[in-house]
Amino acid sequence: MSSVASVALTQAVIEIEQHVATDGWNQRPRMFALTPTADLLATQPRMAAALGITDEAAQAGGIPSLTSIEQEGLALNQPLDEMLAxxxxxxxxxxxxxxxxxxxxxxxxxxxxxxxxxxxxxxxxVGQHPERHDVRMAVGVLRDGTRQAAIRLRSKDSDMEVLSGPDLVPNLAEALLGTFEE
Known part of the structure; x- marks a missing residue:
């Protein structure tokens, strides 16, 4: 895993968590595909344009190296581990x-x-325990095994209070990596 991939994934995961945070709390799980922005520009120019990604922005350094695309229609009527499997x-x-x-x-x-x-x-x-913390976890992985997580506590609901790191939610990261196994 390269440090460039790690930085790109960190940026993507934090941006995704902040994007989801704008919709408030009590949300359903949300899944995002990650693709290299350069590949998206080359192979899907209409989609890139719809996302506000242009060659001009890329040349000016104004786009991330990974683009996230939210996946609609998740099968939320089943346990998360079954859905990911x-x-x-x-x-x-x-x-x-x-x-x-x-x-x-x-x-x-x-x-x-x-x-x-x-x-x-x-x-x-757990939901009735007085010491519980409501959290939002954004966990991202790349095919090469690079992983990153961002965690927001409801009690500290601020972009400045979001914790991030590669090993904060290891089991979920492993489950997400499993979605890339052949």
Whole structure:
């Protein structure tokens, strides 16, 4: 994985999270395909133009090196892991990003989880816990294994408070990388 790919993915994931944040909280999961902007300009000039990406902007350095394209029609009537297991990307897609909202507990509260609690019952328990944090997670990966995440806490709902890093949501990153396996 190159540092150029890592920087491009970091920029894309943060921009995606900020884009989704403009629609507020309590959103459904949202998936984005990531493609090199130069490839999009060359192979899909109409789509690029519709997204406001032009050769002039590229020459002026005014476009990102990765372009995100939101995917409509996700099968949200099934668990996320099942949806991701069925997902396949065409070769032109070099990466993807998923934005989901969830609830997290601090490690001290995780020790309080009643033994054997799973699934919907666990979600209800976490949702009622006084120490829970509502979070929005944007996780992106590239085919080469590069990964990045951006996390926004509802209690600190500001672009300046978004945390980012490659290893913040490792299980989701692995699941997204699995969508590129042949």
């Amino acid at each position: 069925k997902m396949v990307w065409p070769p032109a897609v070099t990466g993807c990003a998923l934005v989901i909202e969830s609830q997290m507990l601090p490690p001290s509260a995780e020790e309080q989880i009643p033994e054997g609690l799973e699934g919907a019952a666990l979600e209800r328990w």
